[in-house]
Amino acid sequence: MKLLEDRIRRDGVVLPGEILKVDSFVNHQIDVPFMNELAGEFYRLFANEKINKILTIEASGIGIACLTALRFNCPVVFAKKSKSSNIGDDLYRTEVYSYTHGNVNNVVVSKKFLNAGDKVLVLDDFLATGNALVGLIDLCDQAGAEVLGCGTVIEKAHQGGRERISRRCRVESLAVIERMDESGIVFAE
Amino acid sequence: MKLLEDRIRRDGVVLPGEILKVDSFVNHQIDVPFMNELAGEFYRLFANEKINKILTIEASGIGIACLTALRFNCPVVFAKKSKSSNIGDDLYRTEVYSYTHGNVNNVVVSKKFLNAGDKVLVLDDFLATGNALVGLIDLCDQAGAEVLGCGTVIEKAHQGGRERISRRCRVESLAVIERMDESGIVFAE
Numbered sequence: 001m002k003l004l005e006d007r008i009r010r011d012g013v014v015l016p017g018e019i020l021k022v023d024s025f026v027n028h029q030i031d032v033p034f035m036n037e038l039a040g041e042f043y044r045l046f047a048n049e050k051i052n053k054i055l056t057i058e059a060s061g062i063g064i065a066c067l068t069a070l071r072f073n074c075p076v077v078f079a080k081k082s083k084s085s086n087i088g089d090d091l092y093r094t095e096v097y098s099y100t101h102g103n104v105n106n107v108v109v110s111k112k113f114l115n116a117g118d119k120v121l122v123l124d125d126f127l128a129t130g131n132a133l134v135g136l137i138d139l140c141d142q143a144g145a146e147v148l149g150c151g152t153v154i155e156k157a158h159q160g161g162r163e164r165i166s167r168r169c170r171v172e173s174l175a176v177i178e179r180m181d182e183s184g185i186v187f188a189e
Numbered sequence: 190m191k192l193l194e195d196r197i198r199r200d201g202v203v204l205p206g207e208i209l210k211v212d213s214f215v216n217h218q219i220d221v222p223f224m225n226e227l228a229g230e231f232y233r234l235f236a237n238e239k240i241n242k243i244l245t246i247e248a249s250g251i252g253i254a255c256l257t258a259l260r261f262n263c264p265v266v267f268a269k270k271s272k273s274s275n276i277g278d279d280l281y282r283t284e285v286y287s288y289t290h291g292n293v294n295n296v297v298v299s300k301k302f303l304n305a306g307d308k309v310l311v312l313d314d315f316l317a318t319g320n321a322l323v324g325l326i327d328l329c330d331q332a333g334a335e336v337l338g339c340g341t342v343i344e345k346a347h348q349g350g351r352e353r354i355s356r357r358c359r360v361e362s363l364a365v366i367e368r369m370d371e372s373g374i375v376f377a378e
Contacts, residue, residue: 066224
């Protein structure tokens with residue numbers, strides 16, 4: 001998506017360790033009018049699927065998930081990264097290793113909000129190793145919910161994520177980064 | 190807002206300790222089409238202010254903040270609850286005690302995204318003791334940003350929050366709970 005590639009070139013900051021900071025418009029400050037354009041693209045890509053729920057993970061997936069859900073006229077469920085004191089015990093659980101933070105998160109979702117028969121679009125801001133998406137798909141599997149696709153805003157190719165996810169479902173990333181370093185970012189054709 | 194009061198009566202669950210669970214539509218599953226109606230009400234209430242930024246706190250404020258920002262055509266900044274490894278050091282910091290989780294969170298926002306001259310609407314899902322909103326206002330004060338109002342989806346009256354916040358700015362809650370227990374919920378007139 002050219003709109004997004006241009007924005008990443010303009011406002012993205014590449015840090016050592018293949019870290020791309022897009023905190024000025026994606027995941028700390030959220031440029032909502034801009035992200036709403038991306039939501040429209042997710043809708044275009046998945047409009048023919050009978051999506052009835054969008055699943056994401058706190059915190060940085062919530063914005064794009066809500067804007068996209070507005071297009072699909074469906075709810076969002078966001079998986080939580082640790083057991084909150086009043087979330088209840090009736091949970092699906094999985095573990096997700098965070099490359100960015102270097103820790104393992106216990107990720108949970110209430111059994112009330114993922115069900116057999118749900119047709120789920122899984123959304124997140126980044127696809128790199130695929131750990132977060134694999135965890136979210138695992139939660140859907142536990143619930144017997146059907147995953148109709150995964151969508152991510154930015155994919156970092158060559159970190160293996162797409163291979164892991166595309167075995168299971170369609171994967172759509174709005175920008176795919178082939179390689180990057182301090183001198184620049186190269187997007188996949 | 191009657192629409193919201195009806196929904197809380199129907200789907201809210203009162204737990205001991207004056208805890209109201211609204212996780213089926215506000216803060217675990219997000220009923221996005223419904224929350225979008227609430228976003229419209231926040232827009233109606235604050236449309237005459239020259240809001241250029243919405244500030245909230247992760248994770249449960251992000252959904253309503255993004256939906257409301259779409260109405261104002263402005264960005265959202267969400268304060269983060271702990272120092273992420275790549276958020277940088279140039280941060281405004283405050284501490285927020287969480288009544289729900291019984292812990293103190295170090296809450297931060299990058300100095301890049303809150304500035305003198307910003308006219309901020311602070312949004313969150315709940316107003317009870319007011320700790321989270323006081324923390325968010327403190328971040329705005331550190332930045333020299335102007336807080337034009339605070340909006341919350343649900344206010345639990347008699348926990349002192351409104352008194353603390355209304356000294357500083359206008360407070361609008363879409364539903365105000367006067368009292369509640371397992372037998373029912375009474376809203377303020």
